[in-house]
Amino acid sequence: MSPSRASLDKLPHEVAEMFDDVARRYDLTNTVLTGGIDHLWRRSVARAVAARPGERVLDIAAGxxxxSEPYADRGVQVVPADFSLGMLREGYRRRPDLPFTAADAMSLPFADGSFDVVTISFGLRNVADVDAALRDFLRVVRPGGRLVVCEFSQPVVPVLSTVYDQVVLRALPAVARRVSSNPDSYVYLTETIREWPDQKALAERVRDAGWQQVRWRNLTGGIAAIHHAVAPDRPGPLS
Known part of the structure; x- marks a missing residue:
């Protein structure tokens, strides 16, 4: 059973079950729904992460x-983590060489300072407590380490904003019925996109979680955005 409405009070087990249901055709569905733009966005994220061999990358909500594959294929140590066991099983079936790990973004099962980079793409809006997750991302990254968040955002061109909201988002559930193994879940996902904060508001939340040098770059006119941040050189108390 998938959640019927997006809200700030998401039930994690319901969201996990929803992703379990769509795991088998999830990547195909995303490609169809975005017209293939998702591949361009993921390449932009990989460039933003700029991981080098020898660095450790934590890829949250990796599905x-x-x-995660672009990092692994370049010899970077990457840990794909997700709270959906169905997603992890499907991923392991495809890439048994990757260390898929079950993880809750709000309470990660990793030691302090374990990673050089933490990244999450199109998953932060599905976390029940976004601020707690951002603080825990900071905990597991080394001092001076990096955060890269890619998420749906708010188009910055008025005409694009209208078309996106009135045409694209309204059409997503109907298209999903043709390609997804659980089309009802895309009603929920569409609502999370509409409720998600804009670029500036998300940047403020990242900064409030303790990250520094916060900035963002729009993708496809602001339909999505990549937020960058850097951990303090010396760890401070977490609130």
Missing amino acids: TGTS
Whole structure:
């Protein structure tokens, strides 16, 4: 059973079950729904992460590992983590060489300072407590480490904003019925996109969680955005 409405009080087990249901055709559905733009966005994220061999990358909400593969293929140590066991199983079936790990973004099962980079793509809006997650991302990254968040955002061109809201988002559930194994879940996902904060508001939340040098770059006119941040050189108390 998938949640019927997006809200600030998401039930994690319901969201996990929803992703379990869509795991098998999730990547295909995303490609169809975005017209293939998702591949361009993921390449932009990989460039923003700029991981080098020898660095450790934590890829949160990695799903089936599609977002993790570019790092692994370049010899970067990457840990794909997700709270959906269905996604992890599908990912391991495809790429048994990757260390898929079950993880709750709000309470990660990793030691302090374990990673050089934490990244999450199109998953932060599905976390029940976004601020707690951002603080825990900071905990597991080394001092001076990096955060890269890619998420749906608010189009910055008025005409694009209208078309996106009135045409694209309204059409997503109907298109999903043709390609997804659980089309009702895309009603929920569409609502999370509409409720998600804009670029500036998300940047403020990242900064409030303790990250520094917060900035963002729009993708496709602001339909999505990549937020960058850097951990303090010396760890401070977490609130």
